Amino acid sequence: MIALLGLSLTFFSADCGGSEDDLVDEFGEVELNFQGFFGADPLVMLANEYDYEAGMDVRFQLFQFYVSEINLIAKSGEKVRLGEIELVNFENIQSEDAASKGLSFSYSNIPAGEYRAIEMGIGVSGDLNEKAPADYPVGHPLAFQGNYWSGLSSYIFTKIEGNADLNGDGDFTEKLTFHIGEKEDVPLYQTISLDYELSVSKDQSSVLPLSVDLKQVISPSSTNFLDFREVSQDHTNQASVYTLIVDNLQKNAIRVRQ
Amino acid sequence: MEKPQPPVDETISGVYDPTPFTLVAPQYLGQAIIPEDNPLTEEGIELGRRLFFDPILSVDSTQSCSSCHDPAASFSDNRQFSIGVNGDKGLRNAMPLVNLAFNPNGFFWDGRRASLEEQALDPIEDHLEMADTWENVERKLRRHPDYPQRFKAAFGIEQKPEITRDLAVKAIAQFERTLVSANAEFDKVFLRAERFPTDAEQRGKLLFFFEPSDIFDDHPGCSHCHGGQHLTDFSFRNNGLDDVEELENFEDLGRGGVNNNRFDNGKFRVPSLRNVELTAPYMHDGRFETLEEVLDHYASGGHGVLNEDANIRTFPLTEQQKLDLVVFLKTFTDTSFTQNPAFQNPFK
Numbered sequence: 001m002i003a004l005l006g007l008s009l010t011f012f013s014a015d016c017g018g019s020e021d022d023l024v025d026e027f028g029e030v031e032l033n034f035q036g037f038f039g040a041d042p043l044v045m046l047a048n049e050y051d052y053e054a055g056m057d058v059r060f061q062l063f064q065f066y067v068s069e070i071n072l073i074a075k076s077g078e079k080v081r082l083g084e085i086e087l088v089n090f091e092n093i094q095s096e097d098a099a100s101k102g103l104s105f106s107y108s109n110i111p112a113g114e115y116r117a118i119e120m121g122i123g124v125s126g127d128l129n130e131k132a133p134a135d136y137p138v139g140h141p142l143a144f145q146g147n148y149w150s151g152l153s154s155y156i157f158t159k160i161e162g163n164a165d166l167n168g169d170g171d172f173t174e175k176l177t178f179h180i181g182e183k184e185d186v187p188l189y190q191t192i193s194l195d196y197e198l199s200v201s202k203d204q205s206s207v208l209p210l211s212v213d214l215k216q217v218i219s220p221s222s223t224n225f226l227d228f229r230e231v232s233q234d235h236t237n238q239a240s241v242y243t244l245i246v247d248n249l250q251k252n253a254i255r256v257r258q
Numbered sequence: 259m260e261k262p263q264p265p266v267d268e269t270i271s272g273v274y275d276p277t278p279f280t281l282v283a284p285q286y287l288g289q290a291i292i293p294e295d296n297p298l299t300e301e302g303i304e305l306g307r308r309l310f311f312d313p314i315l316s317v318d319s320t321q322s323c324s325s326c327h328d329p330a331a332s333f334s335d336n337r338q339f340s341i342g343v344n345g346d347k348g349l350r351n352a353m354p355l356v357n358l359a360f361n362p363n364g365f366f367w368d369g370r371r372a373s374l375e376e377q378a379l380d381p382i383e384d385h386l387e388m389a390d391t392w393e394n395v396e397r398k399l400r401r402h403p404d405y406p407q408r409f410k411a412a413f414g415i416e417q418k419p420e421i422t423r424d425l426a427v428k429a430i431a432q433f434e435r436t437l438v439s440a441n442a443e444f445d446k447v448f449l450r451a452e453r454f455p456t457d458a459e460q461r462g463k464l465l466f467f468f469e470p471s472d473i474f475d476d477h478p479g480c481s482h483c484h485g486g487q488h489l490t491d492f493s494f495r496n497n498g499l500d501d502v503e504e505l506e507n508f509e510d511l512g513r514g515g516v517n518n519n520r521f522d523n524g525k526f527r528v529p530s531l532r533n534v535e536l537t538a539p540y541m542h543d544g545r546f547e548t549l550e551e552v553l554d555h556y557a558s559g560g561h562g563v564l565n566e567d568a569n570i571r572t573f574p575l576t577e578q579q580k581l582d583l584v585v586f587l588k589t590f591t592d593t594s595f596t597q598n599p600a601f602q603n604p605f606k
Contacts, residue, residue, distance in 0.1 A: 046521045046565060061568055094521055133486065134288035138362040143288070146483070146491030151467045161568035175568040177482075233571075235468055 021075035023113035026202035030072065030082060030110045032118075033207055035102035035257060036063065036090045039215040042099035043090055049172075050215075052164070053225045059172050060162035063214055064089035065249060066141070066155065068125040069191070072110070072198065072208075073117040080115075082107040085128055087141040088212070106205075115198040118208060122250045123157035123189040129182060149181055156181040157188060158249060160218065164228040177233040178218075178226075180242045188236075188246050196256045209257035216253040217245055268400075272407035274414040276301050281359060283438045286449055286487045290359040290435065296375065296428045298435060302412040304604075305405075306433030309426055311603040314398050316343050316388035323381065323430070326352040329601050332533035333437065338544030342386045349386065349510070351544035354537045356530055356595070359435040363492040367526045367542040370516045374431035379423065392423040399426065439532045439595035447589060449487060462586025465579055478556060478583065482569040489531035489590060496524045498560020498570040499541060505564060510543065521565050535591045549584050 036043030038050045038060075045060050052058040070082040086105050093099050123129075128142060132153070136143040147156050158180040163172035182188050200206050219225035226244065234241040276299035281290050292298060309315065310323045326340040326348075327333040333355035339347040350367050358365075358374060365377040381387040382395055399405045400418040409421045412429055446452040448463065455463065467481040483497070484490055494513040502508055505523040514523030526542040540546040546555060559572030575583075595601070 061565070094519070132286075134286050137289050138291055143362070144491065145486035145488060146493060148486060150486050151481075163562075163568065171562075172564075173562050175571050177568050177571075 021114055023074055023076065023078060023080070023111035026112040027109045028112050028200040028202055029106060029108045029205040030198070030200060031205055031207045032070070032082065032086075032105045032107070032210065033102045033257075034088050034104075034210050034212055036093060036099060037211055037213045037215070039213065042096050043093065043212075043214055044096055044099050045091060045094050047094055048096075049165075052228075053219055053222055054227065054229070055168045056228055057165040057168060057172070058162060058176070058228070059165075060090075060160070060214070062089075062091045062159055062161040064091060064147075065122065065158040066124045066147075068121040068123065068128060068189070070120040071118070072115045073119060073193070074111075075114045075116045079119075080111055082110070082118075085124065085141050087144075087147070110200050112200050112202050115196075115200065117193050117195045118198075119191055119193040121189055121191045122246075122254070123182070124155040125189060129155055129189075152181070152183055154181045154183065158245060160214070160245070164232065166229055174228055174232050176228060177235075178241065178245060179235045180245055181236055183236055186236060186239075186242070188242070190246075190250045192250055192254065194254070194256050211255050211257040213253045213255070217248045220244075220248050220252055268418040270406040270410040270416060270418060272410050274410055276412065276414075279303055279432075279436075281436060281438065283359075284440050284445070284449070284487075287357065287438070287440060288360055288487075291362060292359065292435060293373065293375070296431060298432050299412060301408070302429050302432040303436055304433075305408045305412045306429035306431065307600075308405075308408065308604055309430050310433055311605055314402070315382055315390065315395055317390040317394070318343055321388055323378075324603060326387070327355050329596050329598075329603075330536070332356055332439070332536045332596060334537045336538060338539050340387070342384070343389045344385070346386045348384075350542050351539065353527075353529060354533060355434055355437050356439045356532045357488060358437060360488060361492055363494075364527075368512050368516045369494060369527060374434050375424075375427045378427035378430040378434075382423075395426070396422060437595075437601060439592040441594045442532065442592035443589040444489075444532075445592075456585070458582050458585040459589055461579075462582040462584070462589075465583050466586055476573045478553075478573050478575070479569055479571075480556075480583075483528045483567070484531050489534075490528045493528050494522065494525040495528055495567045496563060496565050497526075497528075497556075498558075498563070498566050499543075499545070499555070500524060500563070501561035502563055512542065524563065524565065531587065532590050533592055533595065535588045536596065549587055550580060553580055553583055 049057050049059045065088055067088060068085050071079045072082060073079055088103055133143050133145045133148050149156060156179050160178040162176045164174040164176055165172045166174050196208060198206055198208055231241055236242045279298040279300050281298060313319045313322045315322060321343050326335045328335055335352045340352045341347060363369060365371045371377040382390050382392055400421045406418050409415055409425055413425050447455045465478050468477055468479040483495060500508060505520045508524040511523045513525040514520060538547055540552050546552045553575060557573050557575040560566045560570040
């Protein structure tokens with residue numbers, strides 16, 4: 001009887017003018033995979049050093065950012081929610097092997113069908129940013145106290161930490177700390193959309209591969225980069241610094257991986 | 259011919275009618291982590307309190323958990339290294355026990371135990387601490403005139419052989435989860451706004467918490483690691499104590515000694531600063547005797563070791579700023595916690 005009902009629903013959908021772009025009442029899994037890069041090189045914390053601008057070198061300890069309201073856009077135009085919030089955290093990517101695997105987030109019960117894009121907010125969406133770590137159970141992406149500014153009632157959307165060798169002498173003596181979060185007069189949340197044709201099939205897992213280029217975040221060009229000789233930290237109090245980081249993370253750094 | 263012995267009656271008298279216990283804590287502390295297989299009960303907590311303060315857990319019945327975790331010192335012991343039953347020094351400073359129910363990230367300085375239940379297993383058999391064996395402790399508890407009834411009341415067992423280390427550490431963990439501190443001046447002034455801060459407290463707070471500051475550089479930035487209501491982010495970090503050429507050269511590998519990740523060598527738990535005034539000396543090896551020494555260390559900016567936390571950076575610290583910071587740090591002291599009758603030795 002249940003099988004017959006399922007059959008009739010399928011026919012009903014087809015009879016009502018549905019197209020092959022419509023999502024169907026079957027479900028698969030979607031895996032969102034982020035691989036980190038620094039330019040053409042895999043992004044590896046602590047173990048790897050990278051050439052930087054103006055004769056400087058750089059090494060990273062931490063790169064993380066929140067993504068919110070993650071949706072797939074079906075070819076029919078319908079939005080399907082993958083997740084409410086994730087922390088894309090490269091802190092434990094400390095080898096090239098780990099870098100090649102990247103960071104994965106899996107979502108089940110995703111309607112089968114054809115999708116054309118993914119959209120997500122970079123940062124913590126307004127509704128979620130009104131809450132605090134104490135509001136969430138252990139393990140939730142927003143439960144970690146270290147990613148929250150209690151004095152400002154805001155999550156820290158993005159963190160970049162590491163060390164710079166300012167003159168190429170091999171000594172990474174300059175510590176780098178860039179923490180970007182919303183302040184009352186500094187709205188920083190923005191939604192991005194990336195085109196990608198993704199087919200989700202019943203009981204199958206489909207991978208949506210993304211790349212994040214940290215070089216694009218802090219050094220989009222040789223004339224426009226964070227000059228660590230001038231600035232080595234920011235906590236969303238120098239507009240030229242946090243604007244560069246936020247704009248480039250949102251507009252240039254995240255791409256569909258080919 | 260030897261006369262056969264009558265069978266020993268191992269049945270435990272008494273009743274099993276546990277009373278559920280609700281942990282009372284402000285919402286801002288978050289959700290307590292209480293395992294499904296070890297819910298809090300009044301009987302379990304009381305049994306745990308007795309075990310915590312009872313030297314029966316040590317090989318010569320001279321030391322209890324409280325020997326190194328004194329309530330008056332926020333359940334630490336004010337020694338650089340604790341002294342075990344044989345007079346030997348431990349390897350690390352005894353950690354304070356405060357708001358443990360909210361810790362999501364392992365226990366001990368190196369986070370080697372995932373739960374309070376697992377943590378409580380270790381000191382009994384550590385030859386530098388209580389130096390007993392669990393087999394022996396179980397024997398002592400089973401033949402004790404009082405404990406079998408208390409184990410029954412807490413866990414519903416019927417026979418003395420059912421008294422095991424697993425139940426003992428469950429009870430201790432229950433007691434430890436009740437050790438909630440949330441009534442310091444910090445709570446009253448800065449979290450509950452029950453009074454205005456003094457000028458020195460406010461100046462100290464602005465030095466401690468980075469985020470409201472418009473200062474671009476040269477800020478102590480304590481809140482990078484000790485932020486939020488718990489005054490810790492529960493992470494493990496290299497806070498710049500030791501200057502080593504290679505990460506393998508740390509005398510104490512800390513977190514890296516647990517997970518074998520060289521990049522975690524020399525990293526230790528960021529402890530909560532609640533009651534920090536009472537828990538000297540400081541750091542995993544108790545190297546600093548005063549809060550002023552701690553502040554001087556952080557102002558010096560570390561040594562630049564590869565995995566040293568990037569937030570450890572030099573900052574100027576005037577005597578006035580140091581005074582203000584110490585005044586603020588002392589607002590974390592909660593005497594209603596250290597003197598809470600429910601947390602004291604029941605044998606006194």
